[in-house]
Amino acid sequence: MTGFPLQDPETRELTGGDLVAQSLKACGVDVAFGLHGGHLDAFLMGCENSGIKLVDTRHETVAVQAAEAYSKVSSKIGVCFVTANSGFSNGLPGLATAMADRSPILCITSSPPLRDAENNSLQGIIDQVVVSRPLTKFAHRMSNPEDTPRIISLAIRTALSGAPGPVLIDFPIDVLFTPVHRPLISWGSITSPLAYPAGPHVEAVAEAVKLLKAAKRPAIIVGTGAKDAADELIQFSATSKIPIFDNQKCSTSQALLRSPFYAGSAGKLGLLRLLPGQESPDLVILLGARTGMYLAGRTGAIIPAENCKLIHVDTDGVEIGRTLPVDVGVVSDIGQFVAALNRTIGTTFDGAVDTAWASSALNLRHLPSPFEADSPTLASTGRLHPYHALKQFFSSIEPGCIVVMDGGEAAAWAIDFMGLCQPSAILRATGNLGFLGNGFGYALGAAVAAPGRKVINLHGDGSAGFHFMELDTYKRFNLGILTLVVNNYCWGMSSNGQELVYGTKNPARPVSSLSPVAEYAVVGKGLGNASRKVERLEDIAGAVQELQTAPGPSCMDLIVSDKPIHPVTTLMVGQTEDPNMVVVPYYDNVPRALYK
Incomplete structure (x- = not known):
């Protein structure tokens, strides 16, 4: 085997x-994100010679996270580089x-020469491979340049196979700068195509179809593992008439967002049991979504704890049954599983779905907000109501944007306006x-992966x-x-959480305030971004149009009130009126110790 044609500088x-x-x-790598370090120069010069675009950031954390977002948007491996020890x-x-x-x-990443191991050399104190192993699927230190093609291929296949994840290769500086002895190059599988994704077991599909046909109130919840299965999901939902929810952290495709059977975030599914005459699902199909915080843990608020069957499909069998008991567990690529369902049920689904219930579930995303009637400007603070400010903002931006949401309550206020x-x-x-x-890194990676799209990079202060x-x-x-x-x-979320736990009578809000000045x-403009500070509702639409039509990046400082408290904060704090319970913010409350 000769591998790929080598290019001589x-x-x-x-x-x-x-x-x-x-x-x-x-x-297939065309771009890499990172920050310069002299240890990496031989590699960086190689990228220039090979036509790999280098995107350098102001901080290494952002570079790694940009690679992560690039992989989310492009569905390819994201590549980043960080220099020895400090950058690492x-x-x-x-x-x-x-x-x-x-x-x-x-x-x-890179490190001191192999001959200087354990010698307290410059940027050689931390063993990067040892530190990386708990945070990666694969971490390896190269000892010679000739093994590079084989190890690169192995690392990328490891990152993409099964449950995806990060991998790291440490190239000591002498390995990067040493001339290659060509007859010793180990090519491995560098030119072989990636393996086909794993498909579902035949019996698993049959068992899932049985539960589907018996269910009256089925719902689908998708996570990040389903982001490349939109076509199959749209076909399945159109045939079965089953509503599709997402767990808010996945990169939902535009096609799925526009599907008539897309019902919004899974949190809305938890509202059903609170509405008069409505019942919770009797079957949940969990596709590429892990149980835990985004699905209300073990509370039963989203996935009912009783009288509900659970089909859980994931590429990682360890996640199936981690938190909740399952009735059918399937280790499979999500697209392959849904495609198998489509082949099995054909173009006509003879299940028992209650169409009125499914319609009610779909209408959850159209429920009126309790904040709609509030004044756009709050008298208590003189600042804009965050609900009305963000509603106006998202009503004004260009359709088809990639939206990146960061922060606590800022993102919570924004999520309900994605349909706008x-x-x-x-x-x-x-x-x-x-x-x-x-x-910041996610917005960067998304913009590089999809250069024709505008990106909204939303943050709280x-x-x-x-x-x-x-x-x-x-x-x-x-x-x-x-x-x-x-x-x-x-x-x-911190300040309002403290208020919920300790009450308004205790005015202390330790380390939760930020500067109003x-x-x-101004900073955005100083960094070359078209920028606007907006304090009035009537100015938002014009400012958005001005900034989105300006060439290059832009920044808006949108001044809003810290009240009202967002319902997500109340939910996460777990506030209760029961005097026998102790509130443990973000987790299950615990019973108070009773002494006689």
């Missing part, structure tokens, strides 16, 4: 760094979020770690503080990213 020998870049190119340490939060949210990325702007995709940046600040300098990156690459800072001068529009 015109001015130097073929180095290990060249071979890394050419191996990535052979695997800054990139660890990105590995953690990619591992928690099952995002396939490849991180390239017909987005092409939605990325919930906080993910399973509840990680704030990811939106809390999450905005993490990586606001990336607006400089957006300008350097002239990306169409509109950064929206929903500015209420506090960590909204911070001028995000």
Whole structure:
């Protein structure tokens, strides 16, 4: 086997760094995100020679998270690079979020020469492979350049196979700078196509169809694992008339968002049992979505704890039955499973679906908001009501945008308005770690993956503080990213959560306030972004039009009130009037110890 044709740089020998870049190119990689470090120069020069676009950020965490969003939007491997020890340490939060949210990325890092191991050398204190192993599916240190094609291919296949996730390869600087001995190159499977995705067991499909045909009130909940199965899902729902919900953190396709059977976020499914005359589902089909915080844990609020069957399909069998008992568990690619259902039921579904119930479930996303009648400007603060401000904003933006939502209450207020702007995709940046600040990298990766799309990068003023300098990156690459800072001068979910737990009689709000004098529009303008500060409802539409038609990136500082408290905050705090229960914010409450 000869592998791919090697390209010789015109001015130097073929180095290990060249071979890394050419191996990535052979695997279909066209872009890599990172931040410069001298350890990586041989690799970076190889990327220039191989035609791999380099997108450099102002912080390594953002680079890794940009690779993650790139993989979400493009459905390809995301690649990033971080330099030895210091850059690597800054990139660890990105590995953690990619591992928690099952995002396939490849991180390239470097380290001191192999001969200097355990020698307290420059940027050689931390063993990067040892540190990476709990946060990756695969972590490996290269000892010679000739093994590069084989290991690159192995790493990418590991990242993409089964439950996706991050992988890391550490190339010591001498491995990158050493000339390659061509007869010793180990090609591995670098030129072989990726394996076909795993399909479902025949008996699993048959059992699932039995439950489907017996169900009167079935519902589908999709997660990130179903993001590439939109066509199959639309066909299935059109035949079965079963409503489809999502778990809010997945990148839902535009086609699915426009389906007449798309019912919105799974949180709305939990409202059914609260409405007069309505019943909860008697069957839930969980497709590529993990149980846990986004599906109300073990409370039964979204997936009923009683009188409800559960079909759980995932590429990772470990997730099936992790939290809730299942009736049918299927290890399969989601697209393959739904395609198998379509083949089995054909064009006519003879199930027992209660069409009136399904219609009620679909209408949940059209329920009137309790905040609609509120004044657009709150007398108590003199600032805009966040509900009305964000409703006006999303009514004004260009249809087909990619929406990235970061922050706590800011994202909670925004989620209900996605139907107003017909987005092409939605990325919930906080993910399973509840990680704030990811939106800057996610917006960058999405903009690079889909250069023809406008990107909305939504933050509260809390999450905005993490990586606001990336607006400089957006300008350097002239990306169409509109950064929206929903500015209420506090960590909204934190401050309002403290109020719910400790009451208004206790005015203390430890470390939950932010500065009312911070001028995000001024900083944005200083970083080359067209910028506006908006404080009046009637100015929002014009400002949005001005910023979205301006070339390159832009920024809006939208001043809103910290009240009212968003219902999601109340739900997460778990406030109760029961004196015998102790509120444990974000988790299940515990009974108070009773002493006689």
